[in-house]
Amino acid sequence: VRVEESGGGSVQAGGSLTLSCTVSGSLVRNWCMAWHRQGSGEERDEVAIWDTDGVPIVADSLKGRFTVSQDYDESILSLKMNSLKPEDSGMYYCKVSPRDCHAPGFCSCRPGVYYWGQGTQVTVSS
Numbered sequence: 001v002r003v004e005e006s007g008g009g010s011v012q013a014g015g016s017l018t019l020s021c022t023v024s025g026s027l028v029r030n031w032c033m034a035w036h037r038q039g040s041g042e043e044r045d046e047v048a049i050w051d052t053d054g055v056p057i058v059a060d061s062l063k064g065r066f067t068v069s070q071d072y073d074e075s076i077l078s079l080k081m082n083s084l085k086p087e088d089s090g091m092y093y094c095k096v097s098p099r100d101c102h103a104p105g106f107c108s109c110r111p112g113v114y115y116w117g118q119g120t121q122v123t124v125s126s
Helices: none
Strands: 003-006 009-012 017-023 031-038 044-050 056-058 066-070 077-081 090-103 106-109 120-125
Touching: 003 090, 017 031, 017 090, 017 120, 031 077, 044 066, 044 077, 056 066
Parallel strands: 009 120
Antiparallel strands: 003 017, 017 077, 031 044, 031 090, 044 056, 066 077, 090 106, 090 120
16 A cells, blocks of 8 residues: 655745645545644644545644545545644644445444555745
């Protein structure tokens, strides 16, 4: 399984970036996916998830600035970040787990199985 993030870069405070995550060319619906970030010297925290029902959920502290969505051909999970702040700087990682659907509407993330990408760096200057 190959997880790849892209779209990071350097922006000034108030700017925007859109990060992308792909999984071995597979469709987003085949995976439970989440974005995490890790600032320098900090723990890796969850930023947003694409849950088992395909519902995007953003951390409460980031709602209104960050949105997560899949692209039109359902192969990319995007994290759009607006009004960026210096404290948003860090390495952003995509984490995926296989999504198993036992019946229509009954899907779950495969426990104990997950994959990380290498991350993409976001730097926000004041």
